[in-house]
Amino acid sequence: MKTDRTNGTDLSDGPDPGRERDSPAGPGDGLAATIRGLLPSLTPASARIARLIVEDPAQVARSTISELSALAGTSDSSIVRTARALGFSGYPELRLALAASAARQPPRSTLTSGITRQDSPAEVMAKLVHTESQAVLETETQLDPGQLLGAVLAVCGDGQLHIAGVGASGLVAQDLHQKLQRIGRPCHAHGDSQSALTSAVLLGPGDVFLAVSHSGESRDVLEPLRRAAAEGATTVVITNHPQSSAARLADFVLASAGRETTFRPGAMASRISQLVVVDCLFVCVAQRTYEKSDHALRVTHQALESDRA
Template sequence: MNIDQPLPNIRMRMPSLTKTEQSIVESFLQPHFLHKNTSIKEVAERLRVSPALLVKVSKKLGYSGFKQLKDALTAQLESSDFTPSEQLLPDDSCDEIISKVLHNSINALTEILDFIDSQSLSAAAEAILNARSIEFYAAGASSIVCEDFQQKLLRIGMKASVPMERHLMLMSASLLTEHDVVLVVSHSGQTADLMDSVRLAKQSGAKIISITNNYNAELSQLSDIPLYAPSSPEPVMGKNGTARLVKLAMIDCLYATIVNKMPDVAEKNLNTTHKALGLRE
């Protein structure tokens, strides 16, 4: 874990915390709640919890203790180039809504740029390139991300399947082998119907690549190559906004890496598919 990027790390670990622990972390993330000289005793008194619980929460978030978490958070939140994401307010004008949405999108993309693991992404690209068959599993809005990737790969001559229903995913998973790859896209990493297919694909021997926001989800644990796309849990501009944007950006990075590993074939097939669509350079 990159402790210099506490915000995305914290957001990806929060789903595994209890409600009490989550409320503590939400307080940590409030502007000006923590400062360099804030003591654990002071925070415990303000939140009416024990110092031991603060240490426990800090360790669940991947830090050695409260001080390391506090130092990492304050360093990021007080950085001169840090811009906090904004939430919509009921009386926001259209101009204010546009500004908030676009600035939050910029923040999300800047965050993923500093956070993404290039070695894991390159390994995922290699796995897809070497696979006998490629399957994409997702549910709900994440299916759009998979369909986007399917179309991108087809343009360079690579065929992938996107089963859109639970029974189709289960049938697909049952027929996979160690020569196949499954890319799973899930914000929560714990959608029940989706996980049934992932478990079966794993049992069949397929290599699992995942893109999720939940570091401790079963999906992350089952994945051979987990990729993380952190985003705000805020319902309007987070889960239903920047979460999709960050996943699409991750897919773009993965696609470009694949193209870069097979430049001649990719260029030839791009020209062929462009001509088929009647496009002109």
């Protein structure tokens, strides 16, 4: 019987919240998002192939292995290794998945291109709305329900909860902190590495340390995360890169999706998708603590209404 280490809850009848980071990417509308998330963990040759896949999956699906190797400037064996690194048994399986994914995608439009210096405000607005809408949809394909369940059960425990994020990720951490406080779940948010580190070393079994990092490689959260894990705390990471250093340290990985474009660096690209993950986590926690959360929301709403009056 599988039990959650934070509160002993029986998980045998529900999705497995354990690590599933070695499962194949699989066909689907989120295949390109999955590949983008794996890019930083690939070798240079494999990364070139992966970028071609992300840029035009339909063309790659039509290409033989020799045609793709010529296009990417790599060997046939590199393509086979790349397919396996992406979770497939070989290039034929990858081609089939890409063909299926491409068939589900709408025709490419100018909205998928980056913002240029010549774009009008209306064009900027249309491109940003399109890109961020895609990030939300792709996040649904990347966020694993089993991993989410494990994180929810950990957050619902009685131990301490510390949330860390620096820069734009710090804003996401603050958003989760505010939401959980509103439903009566005590927690602490840290926007700098020293505060996060000094809190992490004081945690223990039953406590939770949750880190937010777009790249999963930020030293500001990696060391606190490592120390929290060493002390026996349950660790959770929200990141766009499920093969990152932070993801490998975490008990539960909540993967988001967001693509960088011109004038839209990684921090900006990840914010919307990370907030979607935060909302999913928050709502699931509120569900499992319904009576307490409902009471807390009503009381705090009444307090705010009285203050405004």
